Amino acid sequence: MTQEKKPTWKDAIQLGVIGGVLVLFVSLVGMVQAFDGRYIISETLTLGQLLLFLPPLIVGYISATRTDAQHRVSGILFGSVSGLVTGAILAALLLLGSAINLRAMFINASPELMDILMFGQETLAVATAVLVIGGALLSVLGAVIRLSPPLIRSAILSGVSAVIIMGIMQELLKITFGGRDWYMPIDDFLYEQKGLSWMGVVVTFLLGVAISLWRARSASRPKKTVVKTRSRERQRYVQIGSFVLGAILLLILPQFLGPYPSEILNTVGIYVIMGIGLNIVVGYAGLLDLGYVAFFAIGAYVVGVLTTTGSLATVMWSWWLALPFAVLVSLLAGVILGIPVLKMRGDYLAIVTLGFGEIIRVVALSNWLKPYIGGAQGILQVPKPQIGDFVFKDPEQIFYLVAIGIGIVAFVAFRLRDARVGRAWKALREDEDVAEAMGINLVNTKLLAFATGAAFAGLSGAIFATKLGSIFPHSFNLIVSINVLSLIIVGGIGSIPGVLVGAFMLVGLPELLREFADYRMLMYGALLVVMMLVKPEGFIPEKTHKAELTDRGDVDFDSEIEPIAPAITEI
Amino acid sequence: MALLELENVHSYYGNIHALKGISLTVEQGEIVTLIGANGAGKSTTLKTISGIIDPRKGSVRLEGEDLVAYRAHEVVSKGVIQVPEGRRIFTRLTVRENLEMGAFLRNDTQEIKKDLEWVFSLFPRLEERQNQVGGTLSGGEQQMLATGRALMARPRILLMDEPSMGLAPVLVDLIFDTIKDLNEQGMTILLVEQNALLALDVADRGYVLETGMITLAGDAKELAANPQVKEAYLGG
Ligand SMILES: Nc1ncnc2c1ncn2[C@@H]1O[C@H](COP(=O)(O)OP(=O)(O)OP(=O)(O)O)[C@@H](O)[C@H]1O
Ligand SMILES: [Mg+2]
Numbered sequence: 001m002t003q004e005k006k007p008t009w010k011d012a013i014q015l016g017v018i019g020g021v022l023v024l025f026v027s028l029v030g031m032v033q034a035f036d037g038r039y040i041i042s043e044t045l046t047l048g049q050l051l052l053f054l055p056p057l058i059v060g061y062i063s064a065t066r067t068d069a070q071h072r073v074s075g076i077l078f079g080s081v082s083g084l085v086t087g088a089i090l091a092a093l094l095l096l097g098s099a100i101n102l103r104a105m106f107i108n109a110s111p112e113l114m115d116i117l118m119f120g121q122e123t124l125a126v127a128t129a130v131l132v133i134g135g136a137l138l139s140v141l142g143a144v145i146r147l148s149p150p151l152i153r154s155a156i157l158s159g160v161s162a163v164i165i166m167g168i169m170q171e172l173l174k175i176t177f178g179g180r181d182w183y184m185p186i187d188d189f190l191y192e193q194k195g196l197s198w199m200g201v202v203v204t205f206l207l208g209v210a211i212s213l214w215r216a217r218s219a220s221r222p223k224k225t226v227v228k229t230r231s232r233e234r235q236r237y238v239q240i241g242s243f244v245l246g247a248i249l250l251l252i253l254p255q256f257l258g259p260y261p262s263e264i265l266n267t268v269g270i271y272v273i274m275g276i277g278l279n280i281v282v283g284y285a286g287l288l289d290l291g292y293v294a295f296f297a298i299g300a301y302v303v304g305v306l307t308t309t310g311s312l313a314t315v316m317w318s319w320w321l322a323l324p325f326a327v328l329v330s331l332l333a334g335v336i337l338g339i340p341v342l343k344m345r346g347d348y349l350a351i352v353t354l355g356f357g358e359i360i361r362v363v364a365l366s367n368w369l370k371p372y373i374g375g376a377q378g379i380l381q382v383p384k385p386q387i388g389d390f391v392f393k394d395p396e397q398i399f400y401l402v403a404i405g406i407g408i409v410a411f412v413a414f415r416l417r418d419a420r421v422g423r424a425w426k427a428l429r430e431d432e433d434v435a436e437a438m439g440i441n442l443v444n445t446k447l448l449a450f451a452t453g454a455a456f457a458g459l460s461g462a463i464f465a466t467k468l469g470s471i472f473p474h475s476f477n478l479i480v481s482i483n484v485l486s487l488i489i490v491g492g493i494g495s496i497p498g499v500l501v502g503a504f505m506l507v508g509l510p511e512l513l514r515e516f517a518d519y520r521m522l523m524y525g526a527l528l529v530v531m532m533l534v535k536p537e538g539f540i541p542e543k544t545h546k547a548e549l550t551d552r553g554d555v556d557f558d559s560e561i562e563p564i565a566p567a568i569t570e571i
Numbered sequence: 572m573a574l575l576e577l578e579n580v581h582s583y584y585g586n587i588h589a590l591k592g593i594s595l596t597v598e599q600g601e602i603v604t605l606i607g608a609n610g611a612g613k614s615t616t617l618k619t620i621s622g623i624i625d626p627r628k629g630s631v632r633l634e635g636e637d638l639v640a641y642r643a644h645e646v647v648s649k650g651v652i653q654v655p656e657g658r659r660i661f662t663r664l665t666v667r668e669n670l671e672m673g674a675f676l677r678n679d680t681q682e683i684k685k686d687l688e689w690v691f692s693l694f695p696r697l698e699e700r701q702n703q704v705g706g707t708l709s710g711g712e713q714q715m716l717a718t719g720r721a722l723m724a725r726p727r728i729l730l731m732d733e734p735s736m737g738l739a740p741v742l743v744d745l746i747f748d749t750i751k752d753l754n755e756q757g758m759t760i761l762l763v764e765q766n767a768l769l770a771l772d773v774a775d776r777g778y779v780l781e782t783g784m785i786t787l788a789g790d791a792k793e794l795a796a797n798p799q800v801k802e803a804y805l806g807g
Contacts, residue, residue, distance in 0.1 A: 423671075423672065424675070430662070430663055436623075437621070437652075438675045438724070439647035441644050442644065
């Protein structure tokens with residue numbers, strides 16, 4: 001293991017060029033300019049500038065990653081070369097943009113952009129030098145951060161991230177909590193008119209550092225022993241205690257957050273319910289279903305038809321009465337889809353389910369069913385659920401429905417996973433033929449997975465219908481299926497906590513990023529790609545899936561067992 | 572009545588007539604071997620018994636009860652357990668999980684635990700590696716795991732498909748010792764092999780399969796001495 005890691009000039013320049021492409025990209029798509037007025041730190045640093053600073057920093061950091069402790073100095077040296085190249089590429093843009101009009105090709109290569117790239121310098125020559133040297137310095141900084149001891153490194157990174165995140169969140173926090181009494185003092189303390197105050201910078205940085213240190217500490221502490229020494233009874237009390245505490249927190253959370261954040265949470269929650277359902281089909285049983293939105297639609301439409309008081313009114317049931325039907329009909333639809341695809345595997349299954357999803361959407365749009373479900377106009381006036389005098393009217397109250405829904409499906413999913421059928425799913429996912437040879441009834445096992453998943457989506461659709469108060473076919477297109485699938489992959493396929501994290505990242509975050517309008521999806525896409533590169537097994541991986549993705553393969557799940565002797569080919 | 576009896580079994584893959592009227596019997600407590608060259612139809616015979624392939628003609632009976640009507644997973648519940656060709660273990664599950672999967676149909680937790688101990692005593696290597704994922708085992712260990720997993724189902728008859736395939740001679744000996752051992756403990760085994768020498772050595776009786784038909788049958792010792800067999804399978 002004494003392989004020398006020595007960076008070469010080629011590596012350094014290559015990285016520099018990658019950094020250069022990044023800065024060119026953010027400049028020429030117009031992000032630098034668009035976010036120039038958006039201060040992260042008041043009067044000091046704009047988001048636009050940050051976008052320019054990050055690439056050389058990252059390039060320097062990566063450069064240093066390729067060296068080991070013995071080559072610290074050369075690591076920094078090579079880092080600086082990378083940054084120099086990045087800076088030079090940006091300078092080239094400045095020179096070119098000042099000399100000739102690039103706008104015919106790049107609409108965003110405007111005089112304003114050139115002005116930003118001048119960084120307040122008078123002459124082009126000085127500005128060019130500033131860009132090149134600045135690039136080099138930034139990447140040296142990146143390299144130094146990388147080469148500092150791990151504890152300090154992660155503290156710095158965490159602190160800086162905290163500052164950037166809080167800087168970006170200013171508007172969002174204001175929109176979200178602006179009307180709340182408790183928020184005003186916080187806002188005054190952290191922010192100037194535009195951007196963080198210096199006080200705010202210091203406080204958020206320290207907060208980031210504190211979080212990082214706290215995480216490092218809890219990670220180094222042995223985990224299991226604490227639980228083991230506790231008596232059964234105490235554990236039970238702790239369990240009940242934390243459950244009650246959690247319930248109380250959930251009860252007051254929406255009031256505390258207000259309507260807009262509650263609405264976002266509800267949207268996230270609807271996806272969590274679907275995610276937990278699809279996780280059973282794809283994550284547990286390994287059946288790739290791309291038409292999952294169909295069951296969501298069926299749940300919503302059943303509730304719509306049975307409850308609406310509008311022009312398509314039928315029986316005008318209460319939401320509660322319609323709910324079990326929505327779930328049941330979705331469940332049956334799951335079985336009905338399941339039967340024809342019993343013999344299909346992998347790609348074929350994906351294509352057929354994809355078709356099924358489209359069929360449901362087209363049927364919903366069709367003239368044929370228009371008298372019942374309204375075609376493109378959809379179903380209006382879906383009533384809100386009610387218990388006694390309590391109406392689940394606003395996002396704050398709908399939140400309770402969503403929370404209870406998540407609680408139920410998560411509970412069911414956990415129980416099923418640990419039950420016999422959970423083991424059958426696992427075997428099925430690993431190898432269908434061998435599963436059969438273990439005596440597992442493939443037909444029942446598959447149908448049960450489809451049915452459970454569909455029922456959960458039906459529940460989700462029922463909540464969605466009343467949350468929106470109306471149903472339109474365009475809510476049920478392919479992108480919903482793709483989103484649900486993506487969120488379980490990002491969260492860690494097969495893992496229920498992973499679904500929560502994935503839904504927050506893929507559904508919640510885009511909502512939060514609304515401020516960035518057109519660039520939102522760009523950032524979202526970039527985030528997804530980075531995410532899958534950094535953590536291909538998802539945020540909270542389930543152990544079997546993790547085994548699939550670790551390249552060494554010899555994962556030993558039980559840390560008490562000694563490591564396996566390497567390179568056993570034949571005993 | 573024989574434990575397992577095949578009578579005039581014809582099996583097809585589409586138009587390919589793979590088994591052309593196979594008849595054979597396995598008595599309680601016997602080791603019977605089915606030998607033959609590549610493509611003779613050995614695996615097909617086992618698949619037909621297991622219900623993975625339905626024969627077009629003929630019957631497969633377990634203690635007189637016709638198995639043909641049953642689906643593959645139901646045949647397993649009757650106690651007919653196969654150790655498939657090429658092991659086919661669950662590569663991403665741990666050794667222990669693999670073994671537990673073998674006992675999928677059973678509810679008797681205590682007995683399962685005992686059987687697990689028993690399998691570990693047969694294959695101590697598996698115990699050492701119980702928390703390692705199956706895919707990281709060596710070929711020999713994987714064969715032990717596949718055999719152990721089948722034993723966890725408490726077979727009434729064990730169908731083994733070329734357990735010696737791709738293994739070093741030492742390991743082949745070890746596996747065959749275990750087969751003998753199991754048989755002495757009362758296990759009935761139908762053993763499919765290309766390695767005729769070894770198979771006829773452990774077996775009580777044998778059948779020779781050639782292109783879907785049984786051409787020779789009889790006592791294992793006699794078959795081993797048969798000049799035809801000697802020439803074709805035992806290297807003269
Ligand atoms: N899935 C299949 N589809 C079509 N033909 C098949 C299939 N499986 C086997 N066959 C054919 O059936 C015949 C018998 O195959 P089988 O696998 O039973 O041979 P085998 O005796 O087990 O050979 P080996 O010793 O190589 O494992 C062969 O001619 C083979 O090509
Ligand atoms: Mg074969």
